[in-house]
Each structure stands twice: as structure tokens, then as C-alpha cells.
Amino acid sequence: MSEELEGKHGVQSLEVGMGILKAMVFGKRSMMLKDIAAAADMPPSKAHRYLVSLIRSGLVEQDPLTSRYNLGPFALNIGLVAIDRLDRIRLGLTAISELRDAVNETTALAVWGDNGPVIVRWERPRRPITVNVVTGTTLGLLSSAVGRVFGAWLPPAQIKSILRRELDTRKNLPPGVETQEDAEALLAEVRNQGIAVISGNYMFRGVEAVAAPVFNFKNELTMSIVLVGVEGSIDMSAESPVIARLKDAAHSLSQRLGSTREAPGPC
Template identity: 70%
Template sequence: MSEELEGKHGVQSLEVGMAILRAMAAGKRSMMLKDIAIAASMPPSKAHRYLVSLIRSGLVEQDRLTSRYDLGPFALNLGLVALDRIDRIRLGLAAITDLRDVTNETTSLAVWSDDGPVVVRWERPRRPITVNVVTGTSLSLLSSAAGRVFAAWLPERQTEALLLKEIEAGKAPGVASLAQARAVLAEVREQGAAILSRGYFARGVEAAAAPVFNFKNEITMSIALVGVEGSMDLTPGSPTLDELRRATHELSLRLGASADTA
């Protein structure tokens, strides 16, 4: 069978294994082999062969005392990860919409990718002159507010290579070394937000961003306010910044972050 044909037909053994997992998930409790076989519409002997492999992978586990099967630790981990990813985006979209309505400023939501921060959604305010943020835009770690937020709260081992690349390319005015970048990011952590009224990667634009934390108290998203330079009040304690911090704090709490982290 050619690779092209295999690609179209998929992997049958994987599909059979998934049928067993779906049957177990639908059962909502640990199950005996015969019950799994009936639910998955296959002979018990066939179901048992697949269950052996699923146990080895961590997707299924068996109670030695009762011989009943249940979803394993890896399956539970996949569920938690999927829940975190789905819920955080949905809640994040609602948060930036509400923040847009309160501030009447452009709002955006960014997440971390292998290539750094990326914009996943933005909301336009009701005013004649606005700043458009393109969905899918990759953001600089040093010359964007959302990028500085991720760089400030992510472990440096995840950001150091990108930081050095931007420093060498001269993308961040006034930041010529990793030591200077660390000082900038330390100030961001101290303020609890990144504020860029000058030196933004897009000319004539200013922005402020704050972190959103998950149930592990790790940064999972960033919310930003973006406007025409000089149009927003970004002074410490301004209503605009207060609303940004309120939005990210409330969203962090909803995602399970502890109150002192959020």
C-alpha cells in the first residue's frame, strides 16, 4: 500500500483503540472486559489485546483486585490539558470583549507558541480612529507589550534564545544586552504589567499588557490594550490600567490561579 493510500485510510488499529477509549469514557466508571467489548462492538479477545497496549501507553489502567479497567493517568492528563486549552481561549475571548466594552480601546489576546507570542483574537472599539491587530501576528518579546509580559513570567530557558536574537537584530531600542533585557523584564514583573508608549514595534502605536495565569500559577495568556500613540492614559493608577489588571486578575482566578499569583 502506498504512503498516499495509507494517509487517506488512516491507521485502523488506532481507530480501534480509540473506539475502546470512547466506550470507556461513555461508561463513566470502571468497567469489566465484557462490558467494554459490548460497548465497543467487538469480541472480548480483541478488546483484551488492545487493552494490553493501552495499559502500556498509560491510557488505561486495570485494578488488580477487581480486574476492572478505567482510564489511565495519561488519558486523564490529556483531558486536563485539553480542558485547559479549550476553556482558557473561550474565557479569554469573553474577557477581551468585556474589556473592550469598558475601555473602548482595541483589545487583544495572545498565547505562547514555539516561535513566541502570537495574537489569537482582537476586538475593535467603537471609535473613528483605531488600531487594527492582525490575528496570527507573531509578537516581539521586547518591542511589544504582550511579548514583554511573556518574557517576564516565562522561565528564561524558554525565552533566552529569542531574546538574544532580537537583541542582536536591534529590535528593541535601548536594549543592547541580555542584562539590560533582564532589567526591563524585572520592572515589568514589579509593575504587574508591560507598558510601551514609545518604541512599540509598530510606529505610532502604544500598548499595555498584563499576564493571565492558569491553575499551575503559570502564565498561559496575555491580554493587551492597543491604541494610537498618546490616545490612552497609561500613567500608573489610571482607570485604563486598572481595568486591564482587573480583567486579567479575574480571568486568572477563573482558570484556577491562586489569589496571590493572580
């Protein structure tokens, strides 16, 4: 077999070994041999042979008391190095650029700042009339789609002071939100829907937006992707292909950052 052909075929035994590691990663806990074999779709005897080699390499370890297998110290080192080299903002910028090209709407990326969610970059669509988003803008927690995403998935203690301030000053509060209980119900609905949608009654007249959460390897909220448009320009229905694209983009970015959360369902 030529080197070129061999390179295209790869090393099958390595791919099988990676299949076992993937089964253990998605198992989210230490596992018995039979469970690993079932998840990797192979006989236990075959899985055991591969596990012996993976243990020797440090990628897997076995608890002598329970006989369960778990990821080993070298697997942990690989993960830590990968996380250290991962530039979440760079990946996020690529994601909003690709989403803008797919849906031809203004897209933006937001992260959590000292005083709330902050826009770090936006991409202009190819439309004669667009909505501009100012980089560095701090958005309201309850009055913006991005803010509602952070309010819905960040720990309550992290948003407590900002939420209290917005309720006390009553600036740009959404219709029907008067109390802490009202705000919590609004954010619970965002979690239930998997996205935050504002169409009409937005903080800026004639503008609508829909935002989705992006999670990291700890399955914690790390960023938000948002679509912003002139009111009536974005299909906000449950079957909207534009919102489906947004959800897919946010989920794909979450996976790239190591999240194991399931893909969101339809609205």
C-alpha cells in the same frame, strides 16, 4: 417550606462544608484541625464533624502519622475533570470582549507560539480611528508589550533562544537595551510593575500598548491580554482607570483558570 423557597435558600450544611474545602485550598498545604477551623471561622468541634463527612466522601483525607488534613482523591478527580473541560481560549475571548466594551479600546489575546507570542484574537472598539491587530501575528519579545509579559514570566530557558536572537539581530530593540543584562533588567521591571507598558518608541510609530499576564491553576503564565491604541489615547498614568480595568480583567481570568495569585497592586 415550598420546593421553590427551599431551592432559593440552598443547603446550608453543604455551604459550610464548601467553606472548609475553600479554607484547605487557600491554605496551600496540609493543615491541622485548629488551622482549618480558624480559616473557616468556626469552632474546631464543628469543623471536625464536617471533616469526618468530607473524609467519607473522598474530598478530604487525614494523614494518620501527623493528623493533618489534606484534599482527598475525589477532590483531585473533580479538579482534573474541571481542568480538562476548561477552554482557556474561549474564556480569554470573552474577557477581551468585555474589556473592549468597558474601555472602548482595541483589545487582544495572545498565547505563546513556537517563535514567540502570537495574537489569537482581537476586538475592535467603537472609535472612528482605531489600531488594527492582525490575528496570527508573532510579536517581538522585547519590542512589544505582550512580548515583555511573556519574557517576564516564562521560564528563562523557554525564551533564551528568542531573546538571544533579538539581541544579536538588534531589530526593534528598545532604547537603552543593548545587552543580556539590559534585557533582564527591563523584564524585571515588568515583573515589578505587574504589567508591560509601551508609550512612544513602540515597534510601530503612533501606537501604544499595555499588556497584563494571565496565569493558570499552576500559577504559570498561560496568556496575555493587551490594550492597543493610538498614541495618546490611553491613560498610561499610575492612577489610570483603563489600566486598572485591564489588571482586573487579567486577574479575574486568572482566577477563572484556577490561579491563586494575589491581585496586582497599583502601578
